[in-house]
Amino acid sequence: MHELSIAISIVDTVIDQAKKASANRVSEVELDIGTLSGIEYESLEFALGVAAKDTILEETLFRINRVEPVAECPKCQHLYTPDGMFSLCPECNEQGIRLIQGTELQIKSLLVEQNE
């Protein structure tokens, strides 16, 4: 359910940025969303449609990059791909995952159209 709050936050931020850039159209927005960020991709896509309705982003394409998780073992510093939030280090079996990637919730870039 929080995907709608997230979507509203994305739309607000993009509109602010577009205004700053004096853009009159935003054709594309690129988002980095980690697979362990707590976001359901389908819900977010749906919520973005709802949040963008009747704004300058109504026609905007939202490109969502799924960022796969990478963990670093806190003990032996081995880098590995965890299969969730409770993976053990495959090298030394240490418990306690330290994610260095996979929880992203970021607006990467906007593709805007400006009049000269």
Place this chain on the structure above:
Amino acid sequence: MCDTCGCGSGTNPVKISRPGETERHIDNDHPHSHGHPHDHDHPHSHGHHHDHSHDNSQQRLIRVEEDILGKNNLLASRNSGYFEAKGVVALNLMSSPGSGKTTLLEKTIRALEGLRPVGVIEGDQQTLNDAERIHAAGAPVVQVNTGNGCHLDAEMIRQALDQLQVQEESLLFIENVGNLICPSLFELGEKNRIVIISVTEGEDKPLKYPTMFEHAHTCIINKTDLLPYVDFDMDLVKKHALSVNPHLHIMELSAKTGEGMEQWIEWLLDQKP
């Protein structure tokens, strides 16, 4: 449409109120900004001259790299600064509905009487029921009704603080909306995030909702008085919780019988801003 205050749908607005007071909807002083059509985010600007050709528009890539929760986190930092200045310790209590958060709070307020001042912000979608219970237990309280919203955010806390007038050096309990998913993503400016589960919920809660347990500092396992009547493996739930977050501080208690409450109260009194 807006899930935070429902302002687009005309129903379920965010309300901040105190027991015995008429509920009020923050109408003009909106608790958050949004890109709705009724503010002035028109697809065209009004002030410009229409003497240019629209053919010479050009595309440009703007690198933003902005955290989506950045605005909330900024407001949370502001709340946190306010707490620090007043010597207040804010605790964010999160759980599924029915884990016993409000009962635990009632008992806690009574146990802390004369030892440390307390304030409470209650979050629920609807009703003043919990605020009335806390008020009856003797603590100053403000109720935030989130309407359609499934979590509290930093701006709601800031608004509630305007009404609460929290005492210096006090413990501020923020009872989040009953939900093990959404509240974990929204920082409020709290010092400590506490997740509460009860022995009637099943040992796999930490595995089913890992984000919540990963974000929490403290975990309370409530309703231990029911252990003889339910299939609940205490060691297993702890093992699961620690596999998600090895730094989690776990306390077992029964708010109803008072068993284990002493260590909780002691822990609360040890909390420094």
